[in-house]
Amino acid sequence: MCAIPHFISGAMGSYLFYAQHNFPTVTFVGNEEWTYEGAALDSSSFMKLNPLMHWFTANIGYHHIHHMNSRIPFIAYPKFGTLYQKCARQKQPP
Numbered sequence: 001m002c003a004i005p006h007f008i009s010g011a012m013g014s015y016l017f018y019a020q021h022n023f024p025t026v027t028f029v030g031n032e033e034w035t036y037e038g039a040a041l042d043s044s045s046f047m048k049l050n051p052l053m054h055w056f057t058a059n060i061g062y063h064h065i066h067h068m069n070s071r072i073p074f075i076a077y078p079k080f081g082t083l084y085q086k087c088a089r090q091k092q093p094p
Contacts, residue, residue, distance in 0.1 A: 016047075016057065016060060019045070019047070020044055020045045020047065020060070020063040021043065021044060021045075023045050025042075026042070026043055026045075027042040027043060028043065037068070039067070040064055040067035040068045041064050041067075041068070043067075044063045044064045044066070044067045045063050045064065046061065046062060046063065046064055046081065047060075047061035047063070048061065049061040054078075058074040059074045059075070059077040059078060060074070060077075061077075062077035062078065062080070062081045064081075065077045065080045065081055068080075
């Protein structure tokens with residue numbers, strides 16, 4: 001009985017992990033060009049999800065924020081995502 005919900009949640013988690021690291025504009029660079037910020041922002045995604053899915057996934061749609069600083073609690077991801085978007089428009093680091 002418990003195997004079906006575990007299978008479904010595991011499949012969804014695996015898909016989210018795959019989709020957030022493999023998308024059309026993902027960039028991979030060599031050691032010489034690699035930077036922490038570049039890897040966090042250019043090699044992980046932001047997924048627009050509805051509020052219910054953000055709740056179920058602990059805001060992991062803000063995956064780039066997670067990669068920038070894993071110490072930021074998931075509940076604060078939307079706030080930092082908004083801050084990052086404002087800084088990106090002004091071309092300043094967050």
